[in-house]
Amino acid sequence: MDMIVEDWGMVDYMTACQRQKRMVDMVIAGQCGRLIFCEHLPVLTLGRLFKQESLLVAQQAIEQKGVAIHSVDRGGDVTLHAPGQLMVYVILDLNFYQRNLKKYLERLEQVAVDLLRDFGILAVSIPDKRGVFVPMSLRKIVSIGIGVRKWVSYHGLGINVNTDLSLFSLIKPCGLDVQMTSMAQLLQHPVSMEQVKRKWTQLFSNVFKVDIV
Amino acid sequence: MMDIILPELGEGITQATVACWHVQVGDKIHVGDEVCEVTTDKATFNVEAPASGRLKSITVKSGQDGLVGGVLGIIEQL
Numbered sequence: 545m546d547m548i549v550e551d552w553g554m555v556d557y558m559t560a561c562q563r564q565k566r567m568v569d570m571v572i573a574g575q576c577g578r579l580i581f582c583e584h585l586p587v588l589t590l591g592r593l594f595k596q597e598s599l600l601v602a603q604q605a606i607e608q609k610g611v612a613i614h615s616v617d618r619g620g621d622v623t624l625h626a627p628g629q630l631m632v633y634v635i636l637d638l639n640f641y642q643r644n645l646k647k648y649l650e651r652l653e654q655v656a657v658d659l660l661r662d663f664g665i666l667a668v669s670i671p672d673k674r675g676v677f678v679p680m681s682l683r684k685i686v687s688i689g690i691g692v693r694k695w696v697s698y699h700g701l702g703i704n705v706n707t708d709l710s711l712f713s714l715i716k717p718c719g720l721d722v723q724m725t726s727m728a729q730l731l732q733h734p735v736s737m738e739q740v741k742r743k744w745t746q747l748f749s750n751v752f753k754v755d756i757v
Numbered sequence: 758m759m760d761i762i763l764p765e766l767g768e769g770i771t772q773a774t775v776a777c778w779h780v781q782v783g784d785k786i787h788v789g790d791e792v793c794e795v796t797t798d799k800a801t802f803n804v805e806a807p808a809s810g811r812l813k814s815i816t817v818k819s820g821q822d823g824l825v826g827g828v829l830g831i832i833e834q835l
Contacts (some may be wrong), residue, residue, distance in 0.1 A: 668796035
Protein backbone atom coordinates (compact mmCIF):
# COMPACT_ATOMS: atom_id res chain seq x y z
CA MET A 545 0.00 0.00 0.00
CA ASP A 546 1.26 3.50 -0.87
CA MET A 547 1.36 6.55 1.38
CA ILE A 548 2.22 10.16 0.72
CA VAL A 549 4.20 12.19 3.26
CA GLU A 550 3.23 15.83 3.72
CA ASP A 551 4.94 18.44 5.88
CA TRP A 552 2.60 21.27 6.79
CA GLY A 553 5.14 23.16 8.92
CA MET A 554 3.62 25.47 11.55
CA VAL A 555 -0.13 25.41 11.03
CA ASP A 556 -3.20 26.59 12.91
CA TYR A 557 -4.74 23.67 14.80
CA MET A 558 -8.28 24.02 13.43
CA THR A 559 -6.97 24.49 9.90
CA ALA A 560 -5.08 21.22 10.30
CA CYS A 561 -8.29 19.52 11.46
CA GLN A 562 -10.18 20.74 8.40
CA ARG A 563 -7.39 19.61 6.08
CA GLN A 564 -7.38 16.20 7.72
CA LYS A 565 -11.13 15.83 7.23
CA ARG A 566 -10.72 16.55 3.52
CA MET A 567 -7.99 13.94 3.33
CA VAL A 568 -10.14 11.40 5.14
CA ASP A 569 -12.79 11.92 2.44
CA MET A 570 -10.11 11.43 -0.23
CA VAL A 571 -8.92 8.17 1.34
CA ILE A 572 -12.51 6.95 1.73
CA ALA A 573 -12.85 7.68 -2.01
CA GLY A 574 -9.90 5.36 -2.69
CA GLN A 575 -6.84 7.63 -2.72
CA CYS A 576 -3.72 6.55 -0.87
CA GLY A 577 -3.14 7.44 2.76
CA ARG A 578 -1.24 10.42 4.12
CA LEU A 579 1.44 10.72 6.76
CA ILE A 580 1.41 14.34 7.89
CA PHE A 581 3.94 16.24 9.99
CA CYS A 582 3.28 19.65 11.50
CA GLU A 583 3.60 21.84 14.56
CA HIS A 584 1.06 24.08 16.26
CA LEU A 585 1.22 27.31 18.21
CA PRO A 586 0.27 26.72 21.86
CA VAL A 587 -3.19 25.16 22.02
CA LEU A 588 -5.04 22.90 24.42
CA THR A 589 -7.27 20.32 22.81
CA LEU A 590 -10.04 18.66 24.74
CA GLY A 591 -10.77 15.10 23.58
CA ARG A 592 -14.12 13.36 23.98
CA LEU A 593 -13.23 12.08 27.45
CA PHE A 594 -12.22 15.53 28.73
CA LYS A 595 -12.85 16.10 32.42
CA GLN A 596 -12.97 19.64 33.78
CA GLU A 597 -10.58 18.71 36.62
CA SER A 598 -7.90 18.02 34.01
CA LEU A 599 -7.53 21.80 33.62
CA LEU A 600 -5.42 22.98 36.56
CA VAL A 601 -5.90 26.68 35.79
CA ALA A 602 -9.11 28.58 34.99
CA GLN A 603 -9.96 28.56 31.30
CA GLN A 604 -9.90 32.37 31.10
CA ALA A 605 -6.42 32.52 32.63
CA ILE A 606 -5.21 29.95 30.12
CA GLU A 607 -6.53 31.98 27.20
CA GLN A 608 -4.92 35.13 28.67
CA LYS A 609 -1.59 33.34 28.36
CA GLY A 610 -2.21 33.14 24.62
CA VAL A 611 -3.09 29.45 24.68
CA ALA A 612 -6.18 28.63 22.60
CA ILE A 613 -8.60 25.90 23.72
CA HIS A 614 -10.56 23.68 21.34
CA SER A 615 -12.88 20.72 21.82
CA VAL A 616 -12.00 18.08 19.26
CA ASP A 617 -13.35 14.80 17.93
CA ARG A 618 -10.54 12.53 19.06
CA GLY A 619 -10.40 10.06 21.90
CA GLY A 620 -8.78 10.91 25.20
CA ASP A 621 -8.74 13.84 27.62
CA VAL A 622 -6.83 17.14 27.42
CA THR A 623 -3.44 17.63 25.83
CA LEU A 624 -1.19 20.52 24.90
CA HIS A 625 0.34 21.21 21.52
CA ALA A 626 3.11 23.77 21.14
CA PRO A 627 6.09 24.54 18.92
CA GLY A 628 8.79 21.91 19.24
CA GLN A 629 6.22 19.15 19.53
CA LEU A 630 6.07 17.10 16.33
CA MET A 631 2.49 16.29 15.41
CA VAL A 632 2.11 13.14 13.36
CA TYR A 633 -1.30 12.81 11.76
CA VAL A 634 -2.02 9.51 10.05
CA ILE A 635 -4.80 9.22 7.49
CA LEU A 636 -4.89 5.49 6.94
CA ASP A 637 -7.49 3.01 5.73
CA LEU A 638 -7.79 0.58 8.64
CA ASN A 639 -9.75 -1.83 6.46
CA PHE A 640 -6.26 -3.03 5.49
CA TYR A 641 -5.31 -3.47 9.17
CA GLN A 642 -7.99 -5.83 10.42
CA ARG A 643 -10.29 -3.01 11.56
CA ASN A 644 -8.74 -3.16 14.99
CA LEU A 645 -8.43 0.13 16.88
CA LYS A 646 -6.45 -1.37 19.74
CA LYS A 647 -3.86 -2.93 17.43
CA TYR A 648 -3.63 0.28 15.42
CA LEU A 649 -2.90 2.34 18.54
CA GLU A 650 -0.36 -0.27 19.67
CA ARG A 651 1.41 -0.10 16.31
CA LEU A 652 1.60 3.68 16.42
CA GLU A 653 3.04 3.48 19.92
CA GLN A 654 5.52 0.86 18.73
CA VAL A 655 6.80 3.22 16.04
CA ALA A 656 7.25 5.92 18.70
CA VAL A 657 9.11 3.52 21.03
CA ASP A 658 11.39 2.42 18.16
CA LEU A 659 12.01 6.04 17.18
CA LEU A 660 13.01 7.05 20.68
CA ARG A 661 15.25 4.00 20.99
CA ASP A 662 17.08 5.06 17.83
CA PHE A 663 17.76 8.40 19.50
CA GLY A 664 19.08 6.63 22.61
CA ILE A 665 15.95 7.00 24.76
CA LEU A 666 14.43 3.97 26.46
CA ALA A 667 10.65 4.36 26.35
CA VAL A 668 7.69 2.04 26.74
CA SER A 669 3.98 1.99 26.03
CA ILE A 670 1.63 1.20 28.89
CA PRO A 671 -1.55 -0.39 27.52
CA ASP A 672 -4.00 0.78 30.18
CA LYS A 673 -2.65 4.34 30.06
CA ARG A 674 -1.91 4.76 26.35
CA GLY A 675 0.87 6.95 25.05
CA VAL A 676 4.60 6.46 25.49
CA PHE A 677 6.45 6.85 28.77
CA VAL A 678 10.07 7.05 29.86
CA PRO A 679 10.39 4.61 32.76
CA MET A 680 13.68 6.07 34.05
CA SER A 681 12.03 9.38 34.87
CA LEU A 682 8.41 8.16 35.06
CA ARG A 683 7.45 10.86 32.60
CA LYS A 684 5.33 10.86 29.48
CA ILE A 685 6.89 11.85 26.16
CA VAL A 686 4.31 10.96 23.50
CA SER A 687 0.56 11.54 23.60
CA ILE A 688 -1.86 9.72 21.33
CA GLY A 689 -5.47 10.16 20.29
CA ILE A 690 -7.29 9.22 17.10
CA GLY A 691 -10.58 9.50 15.30
CA VAL A 692 -12.01 7.04 12.78
CA ARG A 693 -14.60 7.55 10.02
CA LYS A 694 -15.62 4.67 7.77
CA TRP A 695 -12.54 2.89 9.12
CA VAL A 696 -10.19 5.66 7.98
CA SER A 697 -8.07 7.11 10.78
CA TYR A 698 -7.19 10.73 11.49
CA HIS A 699 -5.48 12.65 14.30
CA GLY A 700 -2.49 10.73 15.71
CA LEU A 701 0.41 11.50 18.03
CA GLY A 702 2.29 14.40 19.54
CA ILE A 703 5.98 13.72 20.13
CA ASN A 704 7.72 16.14 22.45
CA VAL A 705 10.94 16.81 20.59
CA ASN A 706 12.00 20.31 21.69
CA THR A 707 8.72 21.37 23.35
CA ASP A 708 8.68 24.10 26.00
CA LEU A 709 7.34 21.88 28.78
CA SER A 710 6.34 24.69 31.14
CA LEU A 711 2.89 25.00 29.54
CA PHE A 712 2.03 21.45 30.59
CA SER A 713 1.67 22.84 34.12
CA LEU A 714 -1.74 24.13 32.97
CA ILE A 715 -3.18 20.64 32.67
CA LYS A 716 -3.20 17.04 33.79
CA PRO A 717 -1.94 15.63 30.48
CA CYS A 718 -4.46 13.07 29.22
CA GLY A 719 -6.11 13.32 32.65
CA LEU A 720 -3.11 11.64 34.27
CA ASP A 721 -1.05 12.72 37.27
CA VAL A 722 2.11 12.56 35.22
CA GLN A 723 4.81 14.99 34.22
CA MET A 724 5.80 15.39 30.61
CA THR A 725 9.28 15.28 29.18
CA SER A 726 10.88 15.85 25.79
CA MET A 727 13.66 14.33 23.74
CA ALA A 728 15.66 17.55 24.19
CA GLN A 729 15.25 17.45 27.97
CA LEU A 730 16.34 13.80 28.16
CA LEU A 731 19.25 14.17 25.74
CA GLN A 732 20.19 17.60 27.11
CA HIS A 733 20.46 19.14 23.65
CA PRO A 734 18.05 20.30 20.94
CA VAL A 735 17.05 17.58 18.53
CA SER A 736 16.75 18.00 14.76
CA MET A 737 13.07 17.90 13.84
CA GLU A 738 14.02 16.87 10.30
CA GLN A 739 15.91 13.84 11.61
CA VAL A 740 12.91 12.85 13.71
CA LYS A 741 10.60 13.15 10.70
CA ARG A 742 12.93 11.06 8.52
CA LYS A 743 13.30 8.36 11.17
CA TRP A 744 9.56 8.28 11.87
CA THR A 745 8.82 7.87 8.15
CA GLN A 746 11.26 4.98 7.86
CA LEU A 747 10.01 3.17 10.98
CA PHE A 748 6.35 3.79 10.16
CA SER A 749 6.91 2.33 6.69
CA ASN A 750 8.43 -0.80 8.25
CA VAL A 751 5.84 -1.34 10.97
CA PHE A 752 2.78 -0.62 8.78
CA LYS A 753 4.30 -2.19 5.67
CA VAL A 754 3.56 0.81 3.45
CA ASP A 755 5.53 2.26 0.56
CA ILE A 756 6.23 5.96 0.87
CA VAL A 757 5.68 7.60 -2.53
CA MET B 758 -36.99 -2.28 11.82
CA MET B 759 -33.21 -2.45 11.80
CA ASP B 760 -30.92 -2.20 14.81
CA ILE B 761 -27.92 0.12 14.82
CA ILE B 762 -25.26 -2.09 16.39
CA LEU B 763 -22.01 -1.03 18.06
CA PRO B 764 -19.56 -2.92 15.81
CA GLU B 765 -16.46 -4.84 16.76
CA LEU B 766 -13.67 -2.29 17.26
CA GLY B 767 -10.86 -4.73 17.98
CA GLU B 768 -10.04 -7.48 20.42
CA GLY B 769 -10.25 -6.47 24.05
CA ILE B 770 -12.67 -3.61 23.38
CA THR B 771 -15.99 -4.65 24.89
CA GLN B 772 -17.74 -1.32 25.23
CA ALA B 773 -17.61 2.31 24.19
CA THR B 774 -19.25 5.53 25.30
CA VAL B 775 -21.63 7.32 22.98
CA ALA B 776 -20.08 10.79 22.63
CA CYS B 777 -22.89 12.26 20.54
CA TRP B 778 -25.66 11.47 18.11
CA HIS B 779 -25.43 13.19 14.73
CA VAL B 780 -29.16 12.62 14.08
CA GLN B 781 -32.30 12.95 16.15
CA VAL B 782 -35.28 10.66 16.57
CA GLY B 783 -37.53 11.18 13.56
CA ASP B 784 -34.71 12.20 11.19
CA LYS B 785 -34.48 10.52 7.81
CA ILE B 786 -31.22 8.66 7.32
CA HIS B 787 -29.57 6.79 4.49
CA VAL B 788 -27.59 3.59 4.65
CA GLY B 789 -23.96 4.46 5.37
CA ASP B 790 -24.74 7.80 7.05
CA GLU B 791 -22.74 8.40 10.20
CA VAL B 792 -25.39 8.44 12.90
CA CYS B 793 -23.39 8.64 16.10
CA GLU B 794 -19.87 8.90 17.46
CA VAL B 795 -18.60 6.52 20.13
CA THR B 796 -15.37 6.81 22.04
CA THR B 797 -13.00 4.41 23.74
CA ASP B 798 -10.07 5.59 25.88
CA LYS B 799 -8.05 6.98 22.96
CA ALA B 800 -10.18 6.65 19.86
CA THR B 801 -13.43 7.99 18.51
CA PHE B 802 -15.39 6.00 15.96
CA ASN B 803 -18.33 7.03 13.82
CA VAL B 804 -21.07 4.41 13.61
CA GLU B 805 -22.91 4.11 10.30
CA ALA B 806 -26.57 3.45 9.59
CA PRO B 807 -27.05 -0.17 8.45
CA ALA B 808 -30.17 0.75 6.46
CA SER B 809 -32.12 3.71 5.14
CA GLY B 810 -35.21 4.92 6.95
CA ARG B 811 -36.08 7.08 9.91
CA LEU B 812 -34.42 6.99 13.32
CA LYS B 813 -37.17 5.47 15.47
CA SER B 814 -35.44 5.47 18.83
CA ILE B 815 -32.14 5.95 20.61
CA THR B 816 -31.27 3.11 22.97
CA VAL B 817 -27.92 4.41 24.26
CA LYS B 818 -27.96 8.16 24.84
CA SER B 819 -24.99 10.54 24.71
CA GLY B 820 -22.75 9.96 27.70
CA GLN B 821 -23.93 6.38 28.21
CA ASP B 822 -21.91 3.22 27.57
CA GLY B 823 -22.88 0.68 24.94
CA LEU B 824 -21.67 -2.89 24.61
CA VAL B 825 -19.97 -4.14 21.46
CA GLY B 826 -22.64 -6.05 19.57
CA GLY B 827 -25.36 -4.23 21.47
CA VAL B 828 -28.09 -2.00 20.09
CA LEU B 829 -27.43 1.76 20.04
CA GLY B 830 -30.64 2.75 18.28
CA ILE B 831 -33.38 1.52 15.95
CA ILE B 832 -34.14 2.49 12.37
CA GLU B 833 -37.67 2.25 11.01
CA GLN B 834 -37.36 1.29 7.36
CA LEU B 835 -39.74 3.27 5.15
